[in-house]
Amino acid sequence: xxxxxxxxxxxxxxxxxxxxxxxxxxxxxxxxxxxxxxxxxxxxxxxxxxxxxxxxxxxxxxxxxxxxxxxxxxxxxxxxxxxxxxxxxxxxxxxxxxxxxxxxxxxxxxxxxxxxxxxxxxxxxxxxxxxxxxxxxxxxxxxxxxxxxxxxxxxxxxxxxxxxx
Numbered sequence: 001x002x003x004x005x006x007x008x009x010x011x012x013x014x015x016x017x018x019x020x021x022x023x024x025x026x027x028x029x030x031x032x033x034x035x036x037x038x039x040x041x042x043x044x045x046x047x048x049x050x051x052x053x054x055x056x057x058x059x060x061x062x063x064x065x066x067x068x069x070x071x072x073x074x075x076x077x078x079x080x081x082x083x084x085x086x087x088x089x090x091x092x093x094x095x096x097x098x099x100x101x102x103x104x105x106x107x108x109x110x111x112x113x114x115x116x117x118x119x120x121x122x123x124x125x126x127x128x129x130x131x132x133x134x135x136x137x138x139x140x141x142x143x144x145x146x147x148x149x150x151x152x153x154x155x156x157x158x159x160x161x162x163x164x165x
Contacts, residue, residue, distance in 0.1 A: 021092040022158035028058035033130060033147035037069075039079065040142045041105040041114060048076035052147060060090030060155070064098060078106040083116055093155045096121050096130060101137060114141035128152035 030053070037050035049071040054064040067081035081103055088098035102115035114137045121130040132143040 023060045023090045023093055024156050024158045025056050025058050025060055025090065026154050026156075027151055028056055030055055031149050031151065031153055033149045035129070035145050035147040036071075037132065037143060037145035037147070039103070039105075041107075041112065042110055042140045044075075044105075044107070044110055046073055046075040046079070047071070047145075048073060048079065050145070050147065054085070056090075056153060059158070060096075062088040062090070062096060062098065064088070067103075075107065078111070080104050080106065082113065090123070090155055091120070093125075093157055094123055096123050096155075103137070103141070105141075112140075114138065119143075123155055125154050125156075128154065 032051055032053050034049070034051040036047055038045060038047045040046075048069045051066075051068045052064050053066040053068075054062060056062050064086040065084060067084070069076045069079040069081075083100055083102045086098050086100050086102075088096060090096045097118055097120045099118050100116045101119045102113065102117075104113045105111040117137050119132070119135050119137060121132055121135065123130055127146070127148055129146045129148045131146045135143045137143065
């Protein structure tokens with residue numbers, strides 16, 4: 001029985017390694033990703049100017065160290081990132097995942113915590129941006145918006161990967 005569990009775990013690990021594409025991220029180092037993020041907690045939507053600050057490694061490891069919610073809507077001040085730093089990775093040149101995203105909406109009766117949980121974002125080099133496209137975060141949150149990176153980050157297949165030739 002234990003051998004079967006260990007074998008299954010090794011097969012899952014091998015499958016996940018095959019599923020991810022080695023990438024090259026330029027420039028590696030500190031980044032800010034900013035834009036309008038629409039966050040919906042339950043039935044309450046709010047759109048905020050949002051900035052994610054962090055570090056990205058040349059091979060695609062991501063650490064989000066700070067998140068700022070602002071803008072004209074006073075509800076934006078009631079949203080707070082929890083559990084920082086958040087860890088993540090570039091899955092392949094068109095997608096990244098933040099593993100442990102968590103936010104708290106501090107609004108009487110209807111507020112609460114969303115997450116922690118993984119959030120998968122679409123990546124495009126054209127605008128150096130990550131897109132939340134109807135991304136859900138349990139138990140009852142959803143996000144939409146595009147965050148543009150400064151400096152502009154580019155994600156490419158690694159030169160050492162078989163796909164890059």
